[in-house]
Amino acid sequence: MPADTTTEKTKPEKGAKSKRRSRVHIQDERCKGCGFCIEFCPKDVLKFSPEFNAKGYHPPSVIDHDLCSGCMMCYMLCPEFAIFIERLDTDPTEQPEA
Numbered sequence: 362m363p364a365d366t367t368t369e370k371t372k373p374e375k376g377a378k379s380k381r382r383s384r385v386h387i388q389d390e391r392c393k394g395c396g397f398c399i400e401f402c403p404k405d406v407l408k409f410s411p412e413f414n415a416k417g418y419h420p421p422s423v424i425d426h427d428l429c430s431g432c433m434m435c436y437m438l439c440p441e442f443a444i445f446i447e448r449l450d451t452d453p454t455e456q457p458e459a
C-alpha cells in the first residue's frame with residue numbers, strides 16, 4: 362500500500378534562506394569546541410572554523426547569516442554561553458521558524 366503523504370509534516374528545508382532576519386554572534390574565546398551548536402542547528406548555519414582560539418579549540422563560524430531562522434537552539438545548547446542570536450525583525454509578536 363502506498364504511503365499516505367498528505368499527513369506528512371513539512372520540515373524546514375536545509376540550505377534555504379530564512380524569512381526571518383537574524384545575526385549570529387559568537388564569542389570565540391569562550392568556546393570549548395564541543396560542536397553542539399553545529400550538530401543541532403536545523404539550518405546548517407554553522408561550521409567549525411579552521412582557526413584556533415586561545416584555549417586551542419576550533420570555534421564555530423557562520424556559513425551564511427541569511428540561513429538562520431532565529432530558532433535559538435545554538436544559544437540554548439551552548440554550555441559556555443559563547444553564542445547568541447540577534448533578531449533583526451521588527452515584529453515582536455512573530456513566532457520563530459522551527
Ligand code: SF4
Pocket residue numbers: 383385401402403404405406407428429430431432433434435436446
Ligand atoms: S538560531 Fe537556530 S538556525 Fe540560527 S544558527 Fe542558531 S541553531 Fe542555527
Ligand code: SF4
Pocket residue numbers: 387391392393394395396397398399420421438439440441442443444
Ligand atoms: S556550543 Fe558553544 S562551546 Fe560548543 S562549539 Fe558551539 S560555541 Fe563552542
